[in-house]
Amino acid sequence: xxxxxTKSTAHSIVEASPRAKAVAGGLVILYAVITILPLxxxxxxxFKSQSDAIAYPPKVIFEPTLEGYVNLFxxxxxxxxxxxxxxPPPETxxxxxxxxxxxxxxxxxxxxxxxxxxxxxxxxxxxxxxxxGTLAAYAFSRFRIPLADDLLFFILSTxxxxxxxxxxxxxxxxxxxxLTDTRLGxxxxxxxxxxxxxxWLLKGFIDEIPREYEEAALVDGYTRLxxxxxxxxxxxxxxxxxxxxxxxxxxxxxxxxxxxxxxGEAQTMPPFIPxxxxxxxxxxxxxxxxxxxxxxxxxxxTVLLRKHLLRGITFGAVRK
Amino acid sequence: MAQIRVENLRxxxxxxxxxxxxxxxxxDGAFFAMLGPSGCGKTTTLRMIAGLELPTEGKILxxxxxxxxQRASARDIAFVFQLFALYPHMNVAxxxxxxxxxxxxxxxxxxxxxxxTAKLLRIEHLLSSKTSKLSGGDRQRVAxxxxxxxxxxxxxxxxxxxxLDSEFRHLMCSExxxxxxxxxxxxxxxxxxxxxxxxxxxxxxVMNEGRVEQxxxxxxxxDRPASMFVADFIGSPPMNFLRxxxxxxxxxxxxxxxDTSIAVPEIREDRASAxxxxxxxxxxxxxxxxxxxxxxxxxxxxxxTTQIVTVDxxxxxxxxxxxxxxxxxxxERVGLEFRSERLALFDxxxxxxxxxxxxxxxxxx
Numbered sequence: 082x083x084x085x086x087t088k089s090t091a092h093s094i095v096e097a098s099p100r101a102k103a104v105a106g107g108l109v110i111l112y113a114v115i116t117i118l119p120l121x122x123x124x125x126x127x128f129k130s131q132s133d134a135i136a137y138p139p140k141v142i143f144e145p146t147l148e149g150y151v152n153l154f155x156x157x158x159x160x161x162x163x164x165x166x167x168x169p170p171p172e173t174x175x176x177x178x179x180x181x182x183x184x185x186x187x188x189x190x191x192x193x194x195x196x197x198x199x200x201x202x203x204x205x206x207x208x209x210x211x212x213x214g215t216l217a218a219y220a221f222s223r224f225r226i227p228l229a230d231d232l233l234f235f236i237l238s239t240x241x242x243x244x245x246x247x248x249x250x251x252x253x254x255x256x257x258x259x260l261t262d263t264r265l266g267x268x269x270x271x272x273x274x275x276x277x278x279x280x281w282l283l284k285g286f287i288d289e290i291p292r293e294y295e296e297a298a299l300v301d302g303y304t305r306l307x308x309x310x311x312x313x314x315x316x317x318x319x320x321x322x323x324x325x326x327x328x329x330x331x332x333x334x335x336x337x338x339x340x341x342x343x344x345g346e347a348q349t350m351p352p353f354i355p356x357x358x359x360x361x362x363x364x365x366x367x368x369x370x371x372x373x374x375x376x377x378x379x380x381x382x383t384v385l386l387r388k389h390l391l392r393g394i395t396f397g398a399v400r401k
Numbered sequence: 402m403a404q405i406r407v408e409n410l411r412x413x414x415x416x417x418x419x420x421x422x423x424x425x426x427x428x429d430g431a432f433f434a435m436l437g438p439s440g441c442g443k444t445t446t447l448r449m450i451a452g453l454e455l456p457t458e459g460k461i462l463x464x465x466x467x468x469x470x471q472r473a474s475a476r477d478i479a480f481v482f483q484l485f486a487l488y489p490h491m492n493v494a495x496x497x498x499x500x501x502x503x504x505x506x507x508x509x510x511x512x513x514x515x516x517x518t519a520k521l522l523r524i525e526h527l528l529s530s531k532t533s534k535l536s537g538g539d540r541q542r543v544a545x546x547x548x549x550x551x552x553x554x555x556x557x558x559x560x561x562x563x564x565l566d567s568e569f570r571h572l573m574c575s576e577x578x579x580x581x582x583x584x585x586x587x588x589x590x591x592x593x594x595x596x597x598x599x600x601x602x603x604x605x606x607v608m609n610e611g612r613v614e615q616x617x618x619x620x621x622x623x624d625r626p627a628s629m630f631v632a633d634f635i636g637s638p639p640m641n642f643l644r645x646x647x648x649x650x651x652x653x654x655x656x657x658x659x660d661t662s663i664a665v666p667e668i669r670e671d672r673a674s675a676x677x678x679x680x681x682x683x684x685x686x687x688x689x690x691x692x693x694x695x696x697x698x699x700x701x702x703x704x705x706t707t708q709i710v711t712v713d714x715x716x717x718x719x720x721x722x723x724x725x726x727x728x729x730x731x732x733e734r735v736g737l738e739f740r741s742e743r744l745a746l747f748d749x750x751x752x753x754x755x756x757x758x759x760x761x762x763x764x765x766x
Contacts, residue, residue: 293486296453299473300480301551302503315490 120376126369134365148182149366151175153192153357153374157184192371195353199333200378201264202349206271207328211321213272214279215287219309221280222287223295233284236277244274245337252341264347267339271332278331279324286320287313322389326382333379350375403464403554403587404429405450410459412445419445421611422459427589427604432581434590434602438634442611443591444559450589451480451557463554474503479548483560485540487532487547494519494528497546504551518550521580538569545580555587562597574600595635599623607631625745625759629752632680632745638709638720641681642747643694645716648674649746649755656746659716661693664741667758672748677755680745683709686721692736701729712737 097105126134128145157179165185171177179186217236221229251270252261260266290313298308314321336351343349354371357364383390405427412420420442427433435443448454450461452473461469468476479500487496497518498511506514519525522542527535532543541561548556561577562570578601581588592598598605599619606616607630615627626632632640645658649672655662658679665679684707696714708725711718712735719737723729746755 291484291486293482293484294488296451296473297480297482297486297488297547298499298503299453300451300476300478301500301547302474304472304474307503312488 123369123372123376127366127373129366129369131364131366134369135363146178146366147175148178149364149370151178152364152367153370154190155179155186156188156190158187159184191348191353192374195348195350196374198264198267198343198347199350199375202267202271202347203329203333203378205264205268206275206332207325209268209272210275210279210328211283211325213276214283214324215314215317215321217276217280218283218287219313221284223292233281236280239274239277244335248337248341251338255342262343262345262347267343267347267349270338270342271335275328275331279328282324282327283317283320286317286324290316319389322386326386326390329382330379404462405433405555405587405589406460406462406465407446407450408460408462410446410449410461411457412442412449412454413457418611420449420456423608423613425606425613425616427587430585430587432578432588432590432601432603434592434598434605435608436592436595436598436605436634437608437614439593440610441608443593443606443608446608447557447559447589447591450555451478452476453480477551477553478555478557479551479553481541481544481548481556481558481561483563485544485564487540487543489532491532492528493524493530493532493535493543493546496532496543497528497550500547500551514550515546518546521549521583522546536569537565538573541565541573542576545577549580549584549586552584553586555589558588558590560592561590562594563592570597577601595637599635607634609634624743625754626680627754629678629680629747629749629754632747632754636682638683638722640745641683641686641717641719642678643681643714643716643719644676644678644749646674646676648672649677658693663693663739663744665744665746665757666742668746669756669758672755676749678747678749679739680747680754681719681739682743683720683722685740685743686719686723687738687740688721688723688727688735689738690736692738694737694739695734696737698729698731698733698735700731 125141125143127149128147129140129143130146130148133140133143134149155175160183162183165180165183168180168185171180176186220226221233226232255261255266255270258266260269294316295303295305295308295312298312299305303311334351335349339349340352343352350371354368354375357367357371407423407425407427410420410423411418423442423446435446437443445454449456452468452471452475456469459469460467463476463478488499491499494512494515498515501511501514515528516525519528522545524539524542524546527539527543532540535543541564544561562573565573574597577590581601590598590602602619604616605619605622607614607622609630615622615631617625617627622631623635626635626640629642633642643658645656647657649656649668649670651669651671653668654666655664656668656677656679663679694714694716696712696719699711699713699718701711702709703725706725707722708727708729710721710723710727710729712721714737721737742759744757745759746757747753748755
C-alpha cells in the first residue's frame, strides 16, 4: 500500500517535468524568432543602401549606411554633376552623403510633423479613452444603473462592425463639422472607438477591487470622487496600464480612417509611410527607417508598463 | 460618543424588502449586537446607519440629530469591515492614520495619534509593516486601529471576526470587549454568531427576514424568547418545541398537553383553542421514569461536561442536555421531565410567545 502511494505521488501536479519545460521553452523561443525576425529585418533594411535592400538573394551582411534615414528626413532634388561640382563644399555629413548620389537637399521632409501628429493623436486619444472609460467603468461597477446590462451591450456593440463600415457617414459628418484633417477630429474618433474597449476591460478590473476599500474611505471622510482617486485608482493601476496599451496600439496603428480623414495638417504616420515609397523610386531603406522610428514609442511604452501589463492581462482570470 | 436611534427604518432593493420597519435605540456607550441568519437585514441596517446605503423610508438619529440622508463622511462614525478593507498600497501606520489624513490633520499630530492607537492595540511593532504580511488577527487589530484613531461618535462593525479562524476569534472577542470597556464608545456589532453576540453585547437585537424579532439583554433573549424564531435561533442545540392544541386561560398553571397535563409558569393571557407549542430548553429536561412524555433514546453526543441526548417521542425528536455522567443507552425507553418554571409557550400561527409568569417577572428588566 505504501509503495503504491509513493509511486502515485512521485510526479507533482504543480511542478512541470523537465521535458515539458524544455518543450515549452522551445516553443516560446520559436515564437519569439518568428515574431522578432521581421522586426529585425526592418531595422537592418533601414541601414542598407537602396541596391542592397532589393538585392537577390537577400543580403544579411552589408555595409551599413545612414542613407535611408537621411532620405526619410529630407527632400532632395537631382542635379547634374557639373552643378554639384560648382557648389561650395558640403557643410554636413548628410549633405555629403546626398551629393555622392548626384542630389542636393532641398529641405526637411514632412516626417517630423507627421510623427508629432501621431504622438499627439495617439496619446491624446488614449488618455481620453482611459479617463472616460475609468469613470464609466467605475459607475457601471459600483452604482445601480437602470438598464446597465443593455447599456454595456450597446457600448460593446460599437466594436462589432468593421470601422470602415461607418467611414463614409463619419467622413460626411466630419466635413460638416470642419473636423476633417484636424488633430482634434482624429483624437475624438479614436477615443470613440477605444472607449468601448476601455469600459469593458476596466469594468472587469474594478469589479475585482472589493468595494469595502472605498466604503472604508467614505466612512473615514472622503467624498466619492476622492475615494475613487486615492483608493480605487491606485489599485486599478494594473488594469489601467493594460487598457492604455491596448488603446494606444489601436490608435497608433490605425490606417483606414487616417487615410480617409487626414491628408495634410493632421496626417499620422501610417498613411504617411506608404508615401515615402513613391518619392524617387522604391526607397525601401527610407520606409524601413520610418517604420523603425514608428515602432519605437510603442515598444518603449510597453516596456515601461510591462510590469503592470503581465499582471493586468491575467488579472481577473481567476475569481478568488 | 453618541446615542443612536433608528425609527421605522425600511430598505427595499427592487422588489425585495431587506429591512422592514426597524425601531430601536442604542444607548450612549452601549455594546449593541445585531444578530440573525444571513439575509436577515442586519448588515443593511448597519450600512444605513453608516451612510453607505440610503433608506427607502424612516429616520436615523445620531445624538438626536437627523443624519438619515447625510453623507457617510459627515456622520463621524467608524466602520470595521469583515474583510478588514486595509488599503493594500499603504503600510500599517498609513492605514491607521488615513482617516486623520482625510480630515487634513497635521502630519506630526497624525504620527502621535497613530502611536497612541497602536499602543492601545499593542501593535506598535507592526507600524511599518506591509498589510499583506500580517496575520488575520493583526489585520483585524489594524482595522480596529483605523476605526478608533479618529475617536468617532460610534463604531459600526460588520462581522469583524468572521474571517478569522476560531482560535483567534475567541481571543479577539475578549480583546474587543476589553477595548470597548476602555474607550466606552457606542458600538454596533453585526454577527450571525450567537456566541459572539452573547459574550460581548450589552443588548442584542435578533433579526429575521428584515424584522427585529426581539431586543433585550443576552440572558433575556435566551431565557424569554419573544418568538419561536428567536427560541430556535438562540441556543445550541436550539429550544425544543412540542406542539399541542388547546385553549389557555389567564391564571392557569398547567396546560392540557395531549392527554396529560404539564405544569408551566402562570399564564397571563386568555387564548382560544389553537395550535400551540411548548418550548423547552435542552438543559431543562431530566430523565424521570414517571414522566408523562416518553420516548426512545436515539443517540447521544458527548461534549465533555455534558452530553446532548436525542430522544424520539410522539411529539418529535427532542434534545436534552444531561450531565455526561448520566447513564444513557441507545434504544432505551425513557420519561422526560421538564423544569416547569422555565418553560415557554408559543402561538404556532403567529410564532409569538404567550405571556407567562416566566416572562412577566422581568418584563422591563
